[in-house]
Amino acid sequence: MSVFNAIDEERDIDVNEFTPSLEPQATWCPGCGDFGVLKALKQAMPEVGRTPDETLLVTGIGCSGKLSSYFQSYGFHSIHGRSLPVARAAKLANPDLEVIAAGGDGDGYGIGGNHFMHTARENHDMTYIVFDNEIFGLTKGQTSPTSPKGHKSKTQPRGNAKSPIRPLSLSLTSGATYVARTAAVNPNQAKEILAEAMEHDGFAHVDFLTQCPTWNKDAKQYVPYIDVQDSDDYDFDVHDRREAMEAMHDAEDALYEGKVLTGRFYVNDERPSYQQEKQSTGDMPETPLAERYFDDDYEWERSYDFLDRHK
Template sequence: MSAFSAIGEETDKDQNEFTPGLEPQPTWCPGCGDFGVLKALKGAAAELGLSPDEMLLCTGIGCSGKLNSYFESYGFHTIHGRSLPIARAAKLANPGLTVVAAGGDGDGYGIGGNHFMHSARENHDMTYIVFNNEIFGLTKGQTSPTSPKGHKSKTQPHGSAKEPLRPLSLSLTSGASYIARTAAVNPNQAKEIIVEAIEHDGFSHIDFLTQCPTWNKDARQYVPYIDIQDSDDYDFDNTDRREASEMMAETEDALHEGTVLTGRYYVDSERPSYGQEKRTIGEMPEEPLAERYFDDDYEWERSYDMFLDKHR
């Protein structure tokens, strides 16, 4: 008998299946952009025909960390900045599982920035959604890595002297194979991008602009927005790294000048994921590791035996 018999079943799904019975109503502040992420993720999961048993959602600390309390699936609430290592290990251990990691701009680009870079570099097959509201929200309004230069906060009362981090450009140079930006005010595009990101075989990074009306009142609400795929003013090949890089730079410059650009920035469908690479060289099994507990004939391996043999 398999512990993962639900994975791969073709069934019609309703997004209400992803609303938990224990805590169905989120407690984010009224007007918070995080509601948009939750709605888009539920819609994407249903459109893909997934069930809660087929998904794992890993979150960090912050307002974004509440996401898996309001989304019915397997979940792992990690410590600050550590959602990606847990998500990576889960995907390697069970290749059939749909793995989504989520964190805020402080959680993902600051405290967990090293994990972000190396998860992208290794091209792990997962989707990483970063709630980017340009502020530390849960801890009451400190400057974050994406806060614009000059932004005044509790930690920078005279205005930040730092240039903001450029998440799209960082993602590209780190090695992510799917990179997109969307916004809570654009729910249809957000759902479409999450669907594409989950279907993509490799590390998918979504920079999700989420307004914070409580602790970042100076920030724009990310409207009006321009979908770069629908606009005649932006013509580039998102499979070409150089053209993608130039479009990302233009987007990141424009955000703090009042123009919100969103869309798909880079897609590399040819590069194998880290899991594929590991299975090719025989270092990871094709089946979920937990399946071995159901196989009475399986001869258990012990990693220390390999090291002992080398020293005998």
């Protein structure tokens, strides 16, 4: 018997299991898009077949960081921009866990941008949800990496002088094997994309557009959304990296022109995950590392036992 007995437990899963028994009062502002992320994530979990005991949600700092307080599972509230390294360590120690990391656009694309690029490059098997509202919300409305050029804020009162980053393109060029964009006002698509992202073997990045009615009133995230998979105007192969890159470029240009394109942009099911690569070279054992802490008979290895000493 161990703490891992809940992994791969076969039973029917109810969406209400992911609501804490003592549910805290959400402190998000009325109309905040973060409510849509929480709802979509809860609804996606039964689709994936995971229970709260099989799931770990790691969050960063910001309004998005509160997600783990309102979602029933194992949780870790990390420091600013550091949700991904914590999530990576947990997944490496126990690959059978469903690991989800979450953070805002400032947390994920700014302060934690280096972790984002290298987690994608290494293709760690996890889902990364970035709440993209084009603003720093929790700290009261400063310009973020996705704020459009010319946007006025407390830190850029005369208008943002910098062009926003392109999160989808950055994700693709860094090495992510599942890249999608969805929105809080499109709950059905959001649920489907989150479920696909969790079922994907590799690094799945979801740029989740979340409106901020308090600090970003001029964001163009209230306009109608266009699902690129349902529209005849957008025909590209999500498995073709070059076609996906062009589609992402169009979507990122259109966003600041009042046209919001959402959907799956790139899917690569053939590239092995980081965990699979490490196991193939013998650098990572088949038995979860975390399991060893509960095995009194396990004989621990030390690095000096299998590495040649410097001569």
